[in-house]
Amino acid sequence: MTETISRALGMLIIISLAGAALANNEAFKEAAVVKLCKLSANQKKVSLKVNADAQLSKTMLQGLAAFKTKLQVLATRQTQHPLAGSVLELATSKLYEQILISLEARIEKGTKATATASYAAGRIDEFVGLIALKTSGNRATNTCIEPTSGNDMADEQLADCQSSVLLKTAEAAQADTHVAAVAASDIPDDAATKGQSKSCLLTQDNGQQLISGQAVSPAIKFIDGFYAHTPTATWATARIKPIGDSPALSNAKTAATNLRSEPELPSIPIPTDEASLIQFLESPTAKNKIAEAIKELKELSTLPQNSQLTTELNTIFGEPTSNKSRPFTHELNALKFDVKTKGAQSKVAFFSLEEKQILQIIEKVVTDLRDQASKAEDAKCTVEAKEDKQKECEAIEQDTVCNAKKYCSYVKESDGTTKCKYNETKAKEKGVSVTQTQTTGGAAGEGVKCSDHKDQATCEKANEGNTTKVCGWEGENTNGSDKSGYKYRDFSFSINKKLALMVAAFMVW
Incomplete structure (x- = not known):
């Protein structure tokens, strides 16, 4: 009786081991593979955010520089608001510096995010490219991906794992969304990834079919450890690891998170006409720098805020009307300067001045001042x-x-x-x-x-x-x-x- 029981137990163990061996060749579920490709697509598009930041900064810096250059000509005129030009010049300089500092930080973090995300995307794409191999027109011949339904899976399902995604720059408007997706890095877990037995050589017999029929040692690590296959492990032991076990995925997630933590670049209306100048004066970011400029130029003990700032703005730029325009904005819009264009004298409005015309105006003023200085008595x-x-x-x-x-x-x-x-x-x-x-x-x-x-x-x-x-x-x-x-x-x-x-x-x- 005892011998019979022992034999029965032995047979059960053999059957169990045989079952384990037979079950050691599962495929990867289609939904999990598609999810990885979606993450890869977002990782490849992180660079769009860095590029968008650079373009925005370039536009604002060029606009602020052009506006400040125009403000230089106010020194050649007696205006009804003598302090307004100086306040705007200093405030514009402060905004310019703020954008440069912010851009420097975003470029540093954006470069890391782009590099780590691109590397992680490459690791995902290589893995998916390997398990997606097939010998004929449908996925029925593929032994490593288990379709969600039936035996077929359209190639378009894996399109996000293609390098061509890098060229899709038209999605720059969603740049923040891509960075957010990488910062979240939602990856499939072991249960969502493990499919049915399908004779996948990557998983069959602990990878013995990959190298000379021998078990691979010490381990197979796809996507830098996301999928870890040791010589003795079966699907009973989770092979899909947490994101922290994959430096490639983890570094991309961390870098994207750090990029998102950086304050966004300020959005500032660039004064190109009276309407945009009014918006500039009302912009919270610009108004804060204007307050700093007033404090420095008037040597105030504290930064003017709330009602005090309102009083200062009304004193310097004039009180606003119902449409928020001010006497200074009207005056500036009406200013015209004598310039020579192709030998002919003409009058050009302040906001229409070009750089070469500004140079011409300043050169004339400089020449006139030098003439006055040369006529003055040298009293030394x-x-x-x-x-x-x-x-x-x-x-x-x-x-x-x-x-x-x-x-x-x-x-x-x-x-x-x-x-x-x-x-x-x-x-x-x-x-x-x-x-x-x-x-x-x-x-x-x-x-x-x-x-x-x-x-x-x-x-x-x-x-x-x-x-x-x-x-x-x-x-x-x-x-x-x-x-x-x-x-x-x-x-x-x-x-x-x-x-x-x-x-x-x-x-x-």
């Missing part, structure tokens, strides 16, 4: 005033020495006395003015140009060997009355400063 080192010449003449006692001076004459006073005095008429006849440069010998001449001396020591050295000063170093005031600091005081400073600031601000773009 000047000839002493008329009173100093009078003192010089009065110090001369001999008539011959006095009369030898181009600006002195020995005269007889009403009381009968004679003395040497400054003769302005003689000075003019001899070509000597109060501000004309003198010779180092003390007599008037062409030898010394006081304005050439660029420091106080050199300036005063020109007086050596003279009975009176030839050159003098002016004080803080233009008339030399303030001697507290002996600082350089140039009449043309304000002109030159404006010129330098205009050129520097324009050239930064």
Whole structure:
């Protein structure tokens, strides 16, 4: 009896083992394979998001740069809203910088997401391409994919696992959707993937048919470990692993998640006419930078917000009308500038100005400012005033020495006395003015140009060997009355400063 039971148990074990061996050749379910291909398609389209971000950034950066370039010409006009142009220039610069910083972060994360997703898609496509092999026109000859119904499966079901998906850039509008799908990375589990026994050589007898009829060791790892087949494992042991066991899929998921965590690029209306300028002033992103610009330019202790910001905006741009336009937007829209086009003079509206016309306007202003600066007195080192010449003449006692001076004459006073005095008429006849440069010998001449001396020591050295000063170093005031600091005081400073600031601000773009 015992022997009979033992034999029966032995037969059951043999039958069980035989059944296990026979069951060790299951196919992969069609729905699971199609799901993998859908993921692959989304992975291949992650690059569309990176490209869309780059294109959006390019459009906004070019638009902001063009707008700021136009704003430069406001420095050439007296407007009813003098602070408006400066506020918009600074705010535009801040927006430009914000977009650059955001773009830099998105490119860094987008590059990683694109690389990892493309790699993962390649691993999926290779796996599906291997198990989808067939010897005739339908899937009935395929032993590794189990159709959802019947023995056939259309090739179109696996179209997403083709490289041609990379070329379908028309779906850029859904770029966010593709990244979201990769971040989710919904993959089929073991139960959803394991099909019926179908003599698939990848699963049959632990892969012995793949290499010389021997079990593959240490393991088969398709899609970087998503499907793991060890020499002794059967379908009873799950071969479809969690996504964390596949570095390729896991890295793509993580990179896509990180890309989605990055704030989206700000959407900013680019001012190209009065309507878009109104939208720009109402844009929350732009308004925030305008508030920052106001704080800096007006040196406020805190950032203007809410009612304070409203007051500042109304002061700088004028109060809005019912359609949210402001006096400044009307003024800017009405501004016209004289430009030459093909030799003919014409008037061009502010928003229609082209870069070459802006250059022309600024060049004319720069030229005019330079002309003004060249006509201004260089007050750094000047000839002493008329009173100093009078003192010089009065110090001369001999008539011959006095009369030898181009600006002195020995005269007889009403009381009968004679003395040497400054003769302005003689000075003019001899070509000597109060501000004309003198010779180092003390007599008037062409030898010394006081304005050439660029420091106080050199300036005063020109007086050596003279009975009176030839050159003098002016004080803080233009008339030399303030001697507290002996600082350089140039009449043309304000002109030159404006010129330098205009050129520097324009050239930064």
